[in-house]
Amino acid sequence: MLQIKNIKKTYHTGNLIQKALDDVSLNLRDNEFVAILGPSGSGKTTLLNIIGGLDQYDDGDLIINGISTKNYTDKDWDSYRNHSVGFVFQSYNLIPHQTLLQNVELALTISGISKEERRKRAIEALDAVGLKEQMHKKPSQLSGGQMQRVSLARALVNNPDILLADEPTGALDTQTSHQVMDLLKDVVKDRLVVMVTHNPELADEYATRIVKVRDGKILNDSNPLTREETARLSDQPEHKNLGKTSMSFLTALSLSFNNLKTKKARTILTAFAGSIGIIGIALILSLSTGVNDYITSIEKETLSEYPIQIQKMTSSMMSMMISMMSDDQAPDGDYVEEFPTLNMMAGGKSSNDLKSFKSYLDSHQELLDPYVRSIEYKYSLTPQIFRYEDQDIYQVCPDPVTQAMFGSSGMVSSMLTSTSMAEMFQELPEDPNLYQSQYELKAGTWPKNANEAVLVLDSTGLMSDVLSYSLGLRSGKELDDVLKVLQSKDGGKLDVKKEHWTYDDILGRSFKVLSSSQFYEYDSKFKVWSDKKDNADFLKNAVDKGIDLKITGIASPAKGESVTMLTQGIYYTPELMDQLIKIAADSDVVKAQLKTPKINIMTRDEFGKKPKDSAFSNEDLFTVDEKAFAEAFRIDESKMNLDTSAFSDMNINPADLNLSGIMDFSSLAQALPAMNAETFNQIMNGAIKPVTEETMKEIFTNV
Incomplete structure (x- = not known):
């Protein structure tokens, strides 16, 4: 039993969408002659191809003897077409350089059947269509009706469960058409025959059931399944493999050799021309490969030492050179004209948005991989x-x-x-x-x-x-x-x-x-x-x-x-x-x-703005506590009891005198927080010491 459940098939050609089958459902008996009638473009051939596994449906299911084809693989479909279905085409599709026996036998080569068995079954199939005596002839020696009978014998040699015929009498005269239809009618006794035809007279005369199709839908069914027959259908179809398809290496080699042997001159010329072409292609490929390898090595070496770099700021030397090579004429008169050097320099500089560029590279990595060896990022950070x-x-x-x-x-x-x-x-x-x-x-x-x-x-x-x-x-x-x-x-x-x-x-x-x-x-x-x-x-x-x-x-x-x-x-x-x-x-x-992105944390000035007072001032280095400063320089009279007139008698240089005792360095350090008492003591003790860069660094270490 063959079931077609809600099959849909759509063809897309550019923007055009054509529905070939629109939710078609049809149940077919195991042995009946079904004729599918309909005008051109109605979907009848598409329906036949789907039944035969030559075309795949978009939606729905095709169930064969309770076996669903929804999950069929390519191997499953090959097995189904080889073991369960026979095809009869309007154009015969016979191989012209092989005999009738070889054409019929060809259908058995991928079934793993021995050579003796293939020959025996092919002869029987030709005998059934009345062509046993002519089995050694070539298709070109037969009439159209005889070739169609050979096509029918080839379809029946595998003893398929289903025979599909696509306009089998389309290229035949009336008498020959009836002969072919009589053969099809005899086949119906033990299998299902589905025929697509434009001829309603042949359908009425030979078919046991006529299904009319239009615009991808079934309009009429002359003999649908009864309730009892429908009830016997499996509600839960299962997936099974229908068998294996195979062809031995020797069979494939023999077929290839026979094909070459039929036209020796063509084979020799083809081999000669092919050898010239192969040798020429090999030479061209070797030459181009060598050149490409050389170019690739030069590119790798060049990019290795001089990789492509994209920096934050760039200067285009090319634009500057083009500007310098301009056709400006010398001034005509007693005056001096400027050459726009600054414009050239400004025009050659540009800034790149590296953050956006990096985001783009990261999001399009798969597009760049074939063209780059590596993309690396360097940051302006010096260790x-x-x-x-x-x-x-x-x-x-x-x-x-x-x-x-x-x-x-x-x-x-x-x-x-x-x-x-x-x-x-x-x-x-x-x-x-x-x-x-x-x-x-x-x-x-x-x-x-x-x-x-x-x-x-x-x-x-x-x-x-x-x-x-x-x-x-x-x-x-x-x-x-x-x-x-x-x-x-x-x-x-x-x-x-x-x-x-x-x-x-x-x-x-x-x-x-x-x-x-x-x-x-x-x-x-x-x-x-x-x-x-x-x-x-x-x-x-x-x-x-x-x-x-x-x-x-x-x-x-x-x-x-x-x-x-x-x-x-x-x-x-x-x-x-x-x-x-x-x-x-x-x-x-x-x-x-x-x-604080707008403020320089080193100077507390706003970025991009000139400081209020750019001149250097001692106030930038010192803060003075005026009260503490006055306290620091209060003179201690008890420490001023000195007779300086005796300096000359004692050969004492007043500059060598240590005056540190007359000041309160702790208070002075409090007045000038950037310095400490020890620093002031050193200043006073070394007042006559020559001031050099090193001494100033020593004195103002903490400033």
Whole structure:
């Protein structure tokens, strides 16, 4: 029993939606001849194809002998079409270069039936349609009616439960049509036959049941199922596999060989032309692959050393060059005309919204993956790196040598990033695959954690003497002498002798890393944040608490690598930067600035506005308690009982006289809170001491 339950099928062509079947339900008996009538476009062929498994329904269910096809896989449909359904087409669909016997036998090749059994059943099927004597003929030697009978024999050779015929007499004359219909009528005795036709006369004469279809709906059914027949239908259809479909390798090879053998000349010409084409394609592919590989390697090497960078502020050199190459004519007259240099410079500068750009990249990562190797983000955060030498502390990042030679100019600093005179400490790319294959690890391991770093040498395995100072291989006191020469106005000569060290001398060298935010301290009296980096005690305490950083590896460019990503220097991991960013974000000074984003917490002035009085004033350094100040300078007469006329007889210089006893330093310190009593005592005791930069720093340490 075949059941069609509420089947729907829609075809979409552009914006056009065509309903082929609209909620069609139809129950068919196991042995009856059903003719489906309807005009073109009514949906009858679509209904036949769905019954045969040639087309899939959108909604509803097709139930075969109580088995639902809702969850059928492609293999299930193949098995259903091969074992349960036979097809008779209007156009015959016979293979022209095979005999009638081979055409009929072909339907059995994927059923796993032996060659002898296939031949026997094919002959029987041809005998049933009256063509046994002509089984060795080709389809081209037959009439239309004979070819349709061969098609019918092929459909019946598998002994299917259902025979589907799509306009089987559409291409035949009247007499031949009746012959084919007589054969179909004989088939009905033990199976279901469903025929689609435009001929109502044939349907009335041969069909036991006529179903009329129009606009995807069933209009009339001449012999529907009775109540008793409907009651016997299964209410809960189950899913079962109908059998396996298979074709042996030898059968497939034999069919292919027979197909080639039928037209030898065509096969030879095709093989010859194909070989020429294959050889040509192979040559083109090999050439293009080689060129593409070369271009790819050049791109990788170029982008490795010069990656595409998008920065906050950019300057377009191209726009400036175009402006300079303008066709402006020389002035015609006795006057001097300006060249718009400022306009060019302003027009070449632009600002990028990196926050929005990063959000875009993060949300479209899958679109970018085929075109990029890595996307990495760098932040304008310079780690503050120090090293110990005995009890002394030396800062090695930012590099003091670079600053002494070139200052802190942003333009100069940006130019130095591609030279050996750049910062000695730099950040590694986040993806190790971008650089590790370009280098040979001389000793140790590549850094993996935040407290690990690698020393990268140049292509010859050397490092600059500046790196030697950074690593602490050379004395910090020697570096001080070098810096004095570099910073002096008159210059000078340096006698830095060439040295060498073993890998063991370098591995394990350690540093302390801090965030700039760790140098600030809040002054509760003046309610400002001040930089305490120049305070020796504060600096030592901060450095002691810094992040440990240790050299764990030494690497240099591998042989044959002409372009590499890393220049010589000491490279730390992105994990270290993540820690510093977190330290800065959690620091009190950053939180305080974020709390008042419009006010500079260092000066208490509003950002972007000129201070009320930009001139330097002592009032910025001192606060005076006038009452305490007057009290401090009250003269104690008992301490003024001195005969200054005796100074000359005693060879005493009045300037050497210690006058500290005549003042109350505690009161004076209270008047000037930025200083203490000991400071005033030192001032009075050393009044005749020459005033130098060092003495002023000593006196005003706490100011």
